[in-house]
Amino acid sequence: MSATATASPAAVELDTNVRDKLLKVGSANVANVLLARGFRNVMMLGLAPLAQDQPQLVGPAYTLRFIPAREDLDSMANYGRTDNKHRRAIEECPPGAVLVIDAFGSLQASSMGDMMAARLRHRGVSGVVTDGGYRDSAAIEATGLPCYQVRNAPPATPIALHPVALDEPVGCAGVAVYPGDVLVGDRDGVVVIPRHLVEEVADEALDAVEYEDFAALHIANGRSIFGLFPATPESRAEYDEWVAAGRPELEKK
């Protein structure tokens, strides 16, 4: 384990219980909970899952920062060196963590290829997020690793990207990511939870999901969204009663 990773232990730990909750909520639910606390800019915009049916992404952030490449520093020879931080990120990103790549939005070269994805998968990393793109996208998809990108960016990394730092605060797709912040990704995209808020956000987001299950039943039964969604004090009381009653089936209307 590298010194860098050791220095930010926050990145490696996410309570199993919290992770389980976050596996059940949508990124939009999380964003709502954060908005209620005044956080308006938490959804990475413009990113798409690599595969439509990839698993939910949950994990604390471990970051890699790229800057533009320079021809004398970013040769293929230098790329193969063992101190190359792009390659170190693949070996040092902690199991369970999400590798978050600040590619400064560059689609000129690849943020990751299939060999790297296979290695991350083997090492137990939870997923990868870049504001650039990947190469070998079909093979990455085959690994089952949940990955997010803007669009494919197949040229070789050193053509445009120089890896300059590991596990420091970065921006990714317009959102601040501090090491250890927790990312949740679904079909909609990826949301970032400030690390000190993860537990309470997970609780509230799960609660919102459960309320939405209740609301969905009523909507399927023909009820208006007024007085139901968003929740009102009255509908909330009704929900609590329904939960207390063991979540019975609704009488068909």
Next chain:
Amino acid sequence: MSATATASPAAVELDTNVRDKLLKVGSANVANVLLARGFRNVMMLGLAPLAQDQPQLVGPAYTLRFIPAREDLDSMANYGRTDNKHRRAIEECPPGAVLVIDAFGSLQASSMGDMMAARLRHRGVSGVVTDGGYRDSAAIEATGLPCYQVRNAPPATPIALHPVALDEPVGCAGVAVYPGDVLVGDRDGVVVIPRHLVEEVADEALDAVEYEDFAALHIANGRSIFGLFPATPESRAEYDEWVAAGRPELEKK
């Protein structure tokens, strides 16, 4: 039924016969028919279906116009009010109509979420089109409602969007939409038919589709597109004969 909806009855009626024809034609066929009448700007550009296999979208437009949000007016509290026009649109869009959302191209916040989509589906609305994007996209897709957007835009609506008017003329994805204009959406995207032309456009577009079936048979049989597609007077006569003959199988070449 709200006064607003009552005021534009055009929005609610689309002859079943016409609807059936439009369910069989492509948006590109419709665009061609309109081009022949001098309409060059009828395809909404840059919109994609939410799901690859969603049903064909057909229906008259009922519109919702957003403007940028302002923090004092667009709180979550105000969002929950019963006079919020975003929520009213969900309850007032007539069954059979298409909800057309002018989000002024904003991808900063959501034009609709899954609870709203479920309610629209239940109410018999034909589909939704926005020049922004949605949240809860997987759940919206699960409703089966045909929806079009630029890309996912999961942040909460009041972060960036203020609903300001219902059922008035709007622009959406670069095309003028007047209440009651008829939208047709397929894999290619969405085309807008001025309401006074719907019947004749449906007829001509269906005719074009049937001619294309004829042309496709010949192309599969090895015939050149010259003298066949686009149709010439001669190929058209040949087609009429073939139709008169009961659309027989072609002799294999």
Next chain:
Amino acid sequence: MSATATASPAAVELDTNVRDKLLKVGSANVANVLLARGFRNVMMLGLAPLAQDQPQLVGPAYTLRFIPAREDLDSMANYGRTDNKHRRAIEECPPGAVLVIDAFGSLQASSMGDMMAARLRHRGVSGVVTDGGYRDSAAIEATGLPCYQVRNAPPATPIALHPVALDEPVGCAGVAVYPGDVLVGDRDGVVVIPRHLVEEVADEALDAVEYEDFAALHIANGRSIFGLFPATPESRAEYDEWVAAGRPELEKK
């Protein structure tokens, strides 16, 4: 066969052996081989396959160049003429070749529709690439022809595009394409191989793919990418030994 096509015989011939090799390699492998020869700008950026599961695209380029339309020249009537170069391209693109369309990035009108795609398919053309977009995308996909575009662009061609030249050097999606250059397209996108390098590039790219199969086995077995990928002289020797030994299964770790 037209004089134009005759004048560039390079476009019609691609050694079967070379084609077979290129059917097995990724566009990113090809790009790497070209980078080693100093070619940095060979991947068309921003293009996507029309269908996720379409076959690999391989073939020499036959080009069509569009310029912006002008109303007096680009009427629907003129579009139907037999000297229209868009339609001529469909009939004259040699079997086995790839039709490469320089639409100057325009998404205002269609680079191709389904009738044209069906004809190309019937004529044995290998695929189509445009830096614009198509109409009738679902029907094109049904032909099985591998096609690349930016996104759907369904308006009728003459609204925005005038076909001005066949089989001359063009730019497409930011890459130079000379007639006879060989294109390889997969899920990542499309790469262009200068025609005089095709054989050696095919050999080296296939070699890289085979080395990656070896590396993938080791990664699946828990080995670090350091000293394995990219290849080092030592790992390369190890690979050669493994090949000589008949590519045996790895001992499980």
Next chain:
Amino acid sequence: MSATATASPAAVELDTNVRDKLLKVGSANVANVLLARGFRNVMMLGLAPLAQDQPQLVGPAYTLRFIPAREDLDSMANYGRTDNKHRRAIEECPPGAVLVIDAFGSLQASSMGDMMAARLRHRGVSGVVTDGGYRDSAAIEATGLPCYQVRNAPPATPIALHPVALDEPVGCAGVAVYPGDVLVGDRDGVVVIPRHLVEEVADEALDAVEYEDFAALHIANGRSIFGLFPATPESRAEYDEWVAAGRPELEKK
């Protein structure tokens, strides 16, 4: 005077005293004052003054909303009609007001030309803001009317723009504009003040400008920005003293 204008008298009145204050402050000063009240999205982004040296823009908003043109409605003949709302806006925008044009960001056609600008100038209108662009820019500049746009957009208006409504809430360059809101424009761009806050914002912004004059003197004298800018309670006290002392020259360091 039209009924429309009569219905929104807020648009026509701006206290002379308030106007004078706003003529002395920067748009950035105003934005800061609004930020302190929780308004984060008040600066129109991406707009530039037509002329570098045009006068400061100050005035309440009178709005014009465009939607995309449609060939049958937006002929040159219809453009010349007296009920054309684009032309009505030129005659009905109240003296002293700013004509704010929501062109939905379209640069395909002109939001205004020189004849219209000359008429607005003659009628005493304070200026024009569009999120599209103008034609005849040199001649508009010659009128001296302060105008903002994205960039020149010289094609004739009916090619792309249909005027659909006057003096209703619109979005312009990403900011909500309600009739009567007050706009302030300088070299930086244009800021929008919600109408109910105009007086207090003018006061505070002018106060900020006066404090900045004080800070500028100290900076010119070699003082650090720490403890000076942004103001601290201590520096603020020092400023008050200095003002009380009649704003004496600083002792040279």
Next chain:
Amino acid sequence: MSATATASPAAVELDTNVRDKLLKVGSANVANVLLARGFRNVMMLGLAPLAQDQPQLVGPAYTLRFIPAREDLDSMANYGRTDNKHRRAIEECPPGAVLVIDAFGSLQASSMGDMMAARLRHRGVSGVVTDGGYRDSAAIEATGLPCYQVRNAPPATPIALHPVALDEPVGCAGVAVYPGDVLVGDRDGVVVIPRHLVEEVADEALDAVEYEDFAALHIANGRSIFGLFPATPESRAEYDEWVAAGRPELEKK
């Protein structure tokens, strides 16, 4: 004189009388005249004059087409060869003509530098238009040659641009340009007149300018634009009378 230039004599001749008229009209006037003939797409969008106060641009088009560069063909050594078409364009563009550069919108490298501009100026070329950008912009401006571009693009040409053809039909900034078409550029931008229409367009545009002078006097005198601009049959008759009367001063209102 090169064979290429000889082959398109249309490029070199523009009647002095016609040129003089076009020196007096705005690009927007020309666009209006062309719109009346059905030409909607004649203004190059997004181009700006290099210098605010450069002279009016008028002249027939001589074109240069670039495609993306390729490292083996576009070395600095090859750039210096006498058959390089970029350099040939500088020596062969006919005096009086406008060099129109199709740089496929690339801002990655320079369409022209100051030495080239000085040579063109010396040779009597009327100006330069590119849909890319220039280097040495201050020095180009000093030559007095009217030039249009998107924005500065200072990297050396061979980094991104390969000159592939002279004096053939091209697209530039979204508009078709055929050799010999006449360009008119002012502060607003550049308009393209199909060559067979130049004389009548010049006449009508000049007429429109003269009518606008009349309208401007009335507007300055307080008259409404209704019934004055655009012209009506009545205002047109009034104008004719005024002209017949020797364009007298208006009575002050």
Next chain:
Amino acid sequence: MSATATASPAAVELDTNVRDKLLKVGSANVANVLLARGFRNVMMLGLAPLAQDQPQLVGPAYTLRFIPAREDLDSMANYGRTDNKHRRAIEECPPGAVLVIDAFGSLQASSMGDMMAARLRHRGVSGVVTDGGYRDSAAIEATGLPCYQVRNAPPATPIALHPVALDEPVGCAGVAVYPGDVLVGDRDGVVVIPRHLVEEVADEALDAVEYEDFAALHIANGRSIFGLFPATPESRAEYDEWVAAGRPELEKK
């Protein structure tokens, strides 16, 4: 002087002789010299000088890196703290250096305002470069400090930008900037010279400028650019002779 600045003394020293040379050359000359050494990506693209007539920018880079703001960290209160790195950059950027701001291309908030510019000017800083934009642009221009930006971005910094690091390698407008690299900015834009190459690049660029003076005289005298520009061995010998002869006036042709 802060520890950070002390740690990168390269940032503060630029030989006066080298600086003087670089004050005389164009950014394009520098880019050419670097291209000859294999550096293709050295010009910051899309940046413009704040003022047309600002002095040449020359100096070693001192960097500030922003990431996206987060509401709890980027309050106005926190902005005023003495450990805020944005404000520290203003006080710690060494005299003679250029402050290079990596704003990750954000135009949502200001990279600098007039008070900061005045302080930098007073402290002897050479200029400022951002890939975002400024507020108070007129007042910044009045300081005379050469500044580059994309376009004005007047909202308050903490709305979108969080200052995260000083004097580390960053990307700015697509170019890698290492502390101590030397920037040269003119009307065209800004070029970055790797610090170990500054002396030789300055020499060669100045030589190129002097050769261009020679070429310009010949071009003004009617000579073709062939055999003159770019220089050939023969023209170079001719130039050397001319220099040896004391750069005499050319005989008029």
